[in-house]
Amino acid sequence: MYIYDDYDQKIVDQRVAQYRDQTRRYLAGELTDDEFRPLRLQNGLYIQRLAPMLRVAIPYGHLRSAQVRKLAELARKYDKGYVHFTTRQNVQYNWPALENVPEMLAELATVQMHGIQTSGACIRNTTSDQFAGVAHDEIVDPRPWCEIIRQWSTFHPEFAHLPRKFKIAVNGAAEDRAAVLVHDIGINVKLNAAGEVGFEIYVGGGLGRTPMIGDLIKPWLEPKHLLTYLNAVLRVYNRYGRRDNKYKARIKILVKAMTPEAFAAKVEQEWAFEKDGPQTLTDAEIARNHRFFTAPAYETLPADDAEFVAAKAANPAFARWVERNVFAHKVPGYAAVTLSLKKTGVPPGDATDAQLDDVANLADRFSFGEVRVSHGQNLILADVKQSQLFALWEEAKRIGFATPNIGLLTDVICCPGGDFCALANAKSIPVAQAIQERFDNLDYLFDLGEIDVNMSGCINACGHHHVGNIGVLGVDKNNAEYYQITLGGRQGADAKIGKVIGPSFAQEEMPDVMSKIIDVFVANREGEERFIDVFDRIGAEPFKAKVYEGKPIRKEKADV
Amino acid sequence: MSNQLIINRDIVDNRWTRVVPDAEGGVSVPSEGAILVPYQYWLGHRDELAGREVAICFAPDDEPESLPVDANTFAMIACDFPVFTDGRGFSIGRLLRVRYGFTGELRAVGDVFKDTLNYLARCGFTAFEVRADKDINEAIKGIDDFTEFYQSSVDVPNPLFLRRPVTA
Ligand code: HEM
Numbered sequence: 261m262y263i264y265d266d267y268d269q270k271i272v273d274q275r276v277a278q279y280r281d282q283t284r285r286y287l288a289g290e291l292t293d294d295e296f297r298p299l300r301l302q303n304g305l306y307i308q309r310l311a312p313m314l315r316v317a318i319p320y321g322h323l324r325s326a327q328v329r330k331l332a333e334l335a336r337k338y339d340k341g342y343v344h345f346t347t348r349q350n351v352q353y354n355w356p357a358l359e360n361v362p363e364m365l366a367e368l369a370t371v372q373m374h375g376i377q378t379s380g381a382c383i384r385n386t387t388s389d390q391f392a393g394v395a396h397d398e399i400v401d402p403r404p405w406c407e408i409i410r411q412w413s414t415f416h417p418e419f420a421h422l423p424r425k426f427k428i429a430v431n432g433a434a435e436d437r438a439a440v441l442v443h444d445i446g447i448n449v450k451l452n453a454a455g456e457v458g459f460e461i462y463v464g465g466g467l468g469r470t471p472m473i474g475d476l477i478k479p480w481l482e483p484k485h486l487l488t489y490l491n492a493v494l495r496v497y498n499r500y501g502r503r504d505n506k507y508k509a510r511i512k513i514l515v516k517a518m519t520p521e522a523f524a525a526k527v528e529q530e531w532a533f534e535k536d537g538p539q540t541l542t543d544a545e546i547a548r549n550h551r552f553f554t555a556p557a558y559e560t561l562p563a564d565d566a567e568f569v570a571a572k573a574a575n576p577a578f579a580r581w582v583e584r585n586v587f588a589h590k591v592p593g594y595a596a597v598t599l600s601l602k603k604t605g606v607p608p609g610d611a612t613d614a615q616l617d618d619v620a621n622l623a624d625r626f627s628f629g630e631v632r633v634s635h636g637q638n639l640i641l642a643d644v645k646q647s648q649l650f651a652l653w654e655e656a657k658r659i660g661f662a663t664p665n666i667g668l669l670t671d672v673i674c675c676p677g678g679d680f681c682a683l684a685n686a687k688s689i690p691v692a693q694a695i696q697e698r699f700d701n702l703d704y705l706f707d708l709g710e711i712d713v714n715m716s717g718c719i720n721a722c723g724h725h726h727v728g729n730i731g732v733l734g735v736d737k738n739n740a741e742y743y744q745i746t747l748g749g750r751q752g753a754d755a756k757i758g759k760v761i762g763p764s765f766a767q768e769e770m771p772d773v774m775s776k777i778i779d780v781f782v783a784n785r786e787g788e789e790r791f792i793d794v795f796d797r798i799g800a801e802p803f804k805a806k807v808y809e810g811k812p813i814r815k816e817k818a819d820v
Numbered sequence: 821m822s823n824q825l826i827i828n829r830d831i832v833d834n835r836w837t838r839v840v841p842d843a844e845g846g847v848s849v850p851s852e853g854a855i856l857v858p859y860q861y862w863l864g865h866r867d868e869l870a871g872r873e874v875a876i877c878f879a880p881d882d883e884p885e886s887l888p889v890d891a892n893t894f895a896m897i898a899c900d901f902p903v904f905t906d907g908r909g910f911s912i913g914r915l916l917r918v919r920y921g922f923t924g925e926l927r928a929v930g931d932v933f934k935d936t937l938n939y940l941a942r943c944g945f946t947a948f949e950v951r952a953d954k955d956i957n958e959a960i961k962g963i964d965d966f967t968e969f970y971q972s973s974v975d976v977p978n979p980l981f982l983r984r985p986v987t988a
């Protein structure tokens with residue numbers, strides 16, 4: 261894990277001082293609302309429906325146990341005793357008082373944390389694979405590259421006020437768990453035939469109002485040029501991205517307007533001036549960053565621990581948890597464990613201060629003191645010995661984090677929606693809960709296999725509904741909350757935007773609608789086929805027929 | 821209107837008269853003294869302005885690439901920030917310094933106040949026409965909001981990784 265030196269610490273400390281002064285001036289009337297807004301947003305502070313909301317950065321989703329304890333402490337001291345983990349691998353406080361935020365940031369700085377660039381029109385926190393460094397299918401560890409990007413993007417003076425938010429994701433595994441194709445810049449770290457590292461650069465993906473899959477603009481970029489190339493992309497965007505219309509300001513609109521080819525050519529032209537400049541990475545710097553992400557002190561273990569295998573055979577509930585929540589590790593005898601924050605009845609992604617303290621203890625006891633956040637809004641202990649999985653499972657059950665549903669229908673990804681978010685058209689948490697309640701039978705859930713359900717309370721798509729196999733979008737219809745269904749979306753290397761199936765539904769209809777969709781899937785399924793494969797085979801029609809059966813045919817414009 | 825500004829960390833009197841188009845786009849240039857005119861205006865009126873002490877002001881959508889003369893023809897170049905959240909001027913400043921070798925006074929005008937000075941300075945700006953309704957003595961402190969930086973900038977071209985002592 262990356263550890264700050266005096267330079268990193270000084271930068272974060274100076275930010276705390278700067279923000280303290282900004283807050284003071286705002287409260288004293290020396291900064292207007294319009295002036296303060298962009299400043300506070302770049303520190304993660306929103307003004308929401310019920311209270312301010314503070315978003316804290318978790319660079320590429322990595323936390324140490326001491327940091328988790330600090331998050332818990334702040335939840336107790338300054339909030340209502342819980343936090344919310346987001347699809348951007350960050351964490352949010354829903355109830356801080358504006359006057360307390362400088363103090364919260366000062367406390368976070370003591371554990372090398374902050375709210376820098378977690379919001380606002382700047383380069384946001386870089387995200388990555390939650391299994392980075394341990395995944396059995398990893399080609400190159402993306403974390404050193406994420407860290408290099410983190411440093412370059414932090415307070416980049418030229419890109420402090422971009423046309424719009426800017427998100428970068430990095431993936432280094434065979435399977436893409438970082439959703440690189442739906443980011444402003446998506447990077448796949450690759451190896452060529454000679455065993456050299458290089459990057460594949462995608463630009464212009466994103467969800468929100470105009471969902472788009474990114475375009476490959478650079479099939480192979482040498483590592484030393486990473487930052488100069490990113491600089492060139494950002495400069496083209498900063499200068500030519502639209503600023504007249506907030507809804508057309510993302511880089512995806514620019515790339516589309518120029519065509520990906522012309523955009524790539526413009527970047528090359530810009531890069532020609534930057535290339536080999538002072539920001540060119542040195543071997544020493546690349547090596548320095550790699551040193552923070554070396555393997556922990558793994559023991560030499562057999563590939564299959566005998567006790568673990570026996571426990572699975574003897575205990576079906578444990579076996580079920582292992583099947584869903586335990587991920588294959590690249591080191592023999594180890595496993596990566598997902599702690600599910602998707603227990604029925606709890607808002608997806610929420611954790612209490614006590615649970616956080618418990619997780620910190622579990623990390624110390626079972627996983628070298630590290631915790632990760634996934635973009636599926638769950639927590640991960642990445643380095644657990646197989647022989648300790650049973651003990652961990654028992655502890656996780658006690659905390660309420662052992663629901664064996666990762667990747668299943670109840671592992672709903674869900675934005676805060678109308679309960680917290682001022683932009684929402686509809687609530688999303690109660691709908692997620694109603695769906696979880698409807699599908700509360702574990703055997704049935706298991707039989708259904710992998711289904712991504714993603715929900716957003718409005719078109720901004722914070723819950724990634726476009727890339728859910730089943731997407732749910734809150735829409736406003738004559739001032740009432742309605743829900744529109746998309747089917748067929750997926751993330752990963754073959755990412756696709758789902759298609760709206762028809763008119764939207766009232767909240768109370770949603771569990772039935774879900775049941776009907778699932779019934780069609782089950783009726784058409786061959787063997788163990790996944791939902792998405794059935795959908796690809798039979799198309800949307802059978803789903804539409806069932807869901808709208810007996811409904812008067814209403815005409816409604818799709819709200820996409 | 822206060823007629824002071826920050827140049828190279830000093831608060832000094834402004835000797836340039838800034839010429840701003842009126843609502844209809846009309847420009848009226850005072851008959852004497854040093855003038856700061858919009859770049860587009862200068863492009864169209866170069867001959868008339870010859871012999872005068874002239875500086876140009878880039879708007880956010882102006883392209884320094886299109887400057888038909890050496891940037892150092894000018895003793896001063898300004899960039900307008902109509903709103904501080906329009907970051908195009910940052911790139912223009914940086915291009916003028918790094919790509920076009922401009923060594924004169926680079927001035928930020930418009931929505932300029934304490935919280936933007938640090939970024940501006942790092943993009944090569946050496947002069948700051950702080951908004952008239954803001955306290956210039958307070959604003960000047962903003963230049964040093966940060967004293968250590970990760971990335972390459974105009975004032976400190978080497979990124980931190982070239983300056984940081986490398987410990988094994
Ligand atoms: C509660 C306060 C929040 C507000 C006001 C907010 C605001 C927004 C807005 C305005 C957009 C659309 C941006 C655009 O398309 O240009 C957006 C997109 C997004 N937000 Fe949020 N958001 C909030 C919470 C969250 C949370 C809790 C998450 C994660 C759970 C999240 C993750 C995202 C993601 C992933 C996108 C999609 C971006 C894309 O790919 O285009 N946001 N948000």
Ligand code: SF4
Pocket residue numbers: 675676677678681682683684685716717718719720721722723
């Ligand atoms: S999708 Fe809409 S409702 Fe949900 S968090 Fe984002 S902005 Fe708010």
